[in-house]
Amino acid sequence: MADGEGSDERQAVATRGLRKEFGDLVAVAGLDLSVPRGTLYGMIGPNGSGKTTAIKMMVGRLRPTKGGARILEEDVPLAGASLARIGYMPQELAIYADLTVSENLQLFGSLYSMGRERFAKSGEALLSMVGLAERRDSLVSHLSGGMKHRASLACAMIHDPEVLFLDEPTVGVDPELRVGFWRNFSDLKSRGKTIIITTHYMDEAGRCDVVGMMRQGKLIAEGRPQDLMERTSTSSLEEAFLEYSRRDAA
C-alpha cells in the first residue's frame, strides 16, 4: 500500500514513481503502490484515469517514462519463467475469436509449458468456474459478449499464477455470474494469490481488501473500503470517490 506494509519480500507488487507520458499527455503521474501478497486490490477511477496504463506497465507491456515496478521481488519487465508467475487479462477481448474456447485454453496452457495432466485438471476447473463447460467446443466468435470475457478470464488463470492482473474482468458479465466471479477471486485470495483488479462497479470494489482511487493519472486515495468511507463520512465508495475527487481538484 502507499505507505508500505511489511517487508519487501512480502510485497507482491511494488511500484515507485511509475510515470507514463504520451507526448504532452501524462497518463500516469508517478504511481507509488505497494500490494502485499494475498491481497485483493481494486483500482477504481473514471475512464482515462490511468488504470489500464498502470497495469500495462506493471505487466511489462508498456515501458514507463520514469520510475519502475517490481513483482514478487523481481524487476519488471519479467523474463522467461518468471512471466509464468503472473496472469493478465486485458480490457479488450484479446483471445482468438476463430478458435474454440478449449483451443484458446490449450494455446495459453502450452505457452506456459503446462503438462497435459496439469492442463486437463486446471482447464476443467476453470471452465466450470466461468460457466463455459458446455460451450468449450464453441468458436469464441459464436459466444455472447459476456461469455467471451469469461473465456478471456479463464485464459489468464489457466496456469494458476501467483499474481493476477485483471483489467475490468466483469464488464458484460451478468450479475449472477459476477457474484460467482467474486467468490472465486476470494477463494484465490485465500490460497495466497494476489489479485489486482480494475473495475467501474463500485459495489464490486467494496469486496476488495484495499481500494486505490485514481484520477487523472494519480492515486488520490487508498485504503480499506470501510476506512475510505469513514474518512470521507460517506456511506458508499461512489460518494467517497466523488469526495476525494473534489479534494484533489481543489
Add this chain to the structure above:
Amino acid sequence: MNRTRVFAVSRKVLRSLRHDRRTAGFLVLMPLFMITIFGYTFGGDIKDVPVVVVNLDAAYGNSSASDAVLEELTAGGVLKIERLYIVNPEGPAPGEASESAVSDAVSEVESGDAWAAIVFWGNFTENVLQSVEDIGSAPTTGPGTITIYMDASNTNIAQAITGEVRLTVQEVIVSEYHVLPPIVVTEDRVYGEGAEFIDFFAPGVMGLAAMMVTFMLSIISFVHERTTGTLERLLTTPVTEGEIVAGYALALGLVALVQSVVILVTAVALFQVQIEGSPLLVLLLIFVLGVGTQGLGFLLSSNAKTEFQAVQFLPIILFPSILLAGVFWPLEAVPELLRPVSYFIPLTYAVEGCRSVMIRGWGVEDVWVELLVLACFALAMLLLSTYSLKKRR
C-alpha cells in the same frame, strides 16, 4: 429510394477516406504505379539472350555465309553472343577441333551459362552457294546446316532463339544471293525435351501462389493480432518474440507446402507437367520462399493500423513480383531498365530454382545459389520481424 439517405451513405464513405490520408494517397498513387509498371513491362521484347556459337564453316573463296549471318545475329539484339568458337587452321585437325568445340559449347548450355549453342557445320557456305547454283535443277550437294543445341526449359526463349536464327538466315541469304536455297536449321534440346508452355508456367504459378497466400495471411493475421490485443497478451506470457515469429513462419511455410503439393499433383495429373528433378527440392524452395514472404508480411504489418491499410501493401508487393520475376515471361523479356529490380525480388529465385529442378532436372549442387538467396531472404525477414516486435515494447 431516398436521395438524402443515399447521399448520406456516400458522404460517410468519402469522409472516412478523408480521415485516412494514407488510403487517400493510395487511391491516387496506386493506379499511377500500376499503369507505369504494366506499361513498361508488357510488350517487352526478348533481348540479350546469352548464347555461344561454334562456327565450323570453312570460308569459300572470299565469301562466308556464316559470318554474314553471325554479323546480322549480333546486330539483331535478341541474342547476345557470349563466346564464338572457331576452327583454328593452325591448331589441331579440324575433326578434333570441331568435336571439342561443340562439346565445350554444349557444356556451357548444360551448366546454364548459355541458353543455346548455335553450330554452323563445316562447308556451310559451300553448300549454300552450291544450293544457290542448283536452284532449278537437281541438287548436287546437301543443304547448309545449322544445329541449335538448346536449353528449352523456357519455351519463350527457345522460340525466340529458333525464330531469330531462322529469320536471320533467310534474310541474309536472300539479301546476299537474291534467292532462298534450302537451309536446314535443326534443334537439339539439351533440356526441356518435349517441354511445353505449361512446363515453363507451372513452377512460376507455384511460386506465385505460395508467395501470395503467405504474404496475405501473414500481413492480415498480424494486423489482426495487433488490433485485437492478442499479440500484447501473448507477450505477457513466457513466449518470446522469436518464438512467435518462428511459429508463424513454420505454420505459413507449411501452408505454402500444401499449396505447392496441390499445384504439383494437379499439374502432373491434368497437364502431364515434367518433373525431371527431385519434387522434394522443389518443395524445399517453395517452403523457404513461404517463410521469407510471411516474414515480409509480418514486417510490413507493423506499418498498418488496420486490415484495410494492410491490404494496400498487396499490390505494391505482388504486382512487381508477378510482372518482373519471370513467372509469365522470361527475365530476358523484362525491359533492361527494370531488369535489375527483378534480381531484388525473391520470387525470381524461387521460380528459376523450381524451373531448373523440374525441367532441367538439376539438383542441390546446381540450384544452391537460388536456395542460398532465398534462405538469406528468409533469415533476414525473421530477424527483422523479431527485432520489430522487440522494439514495440
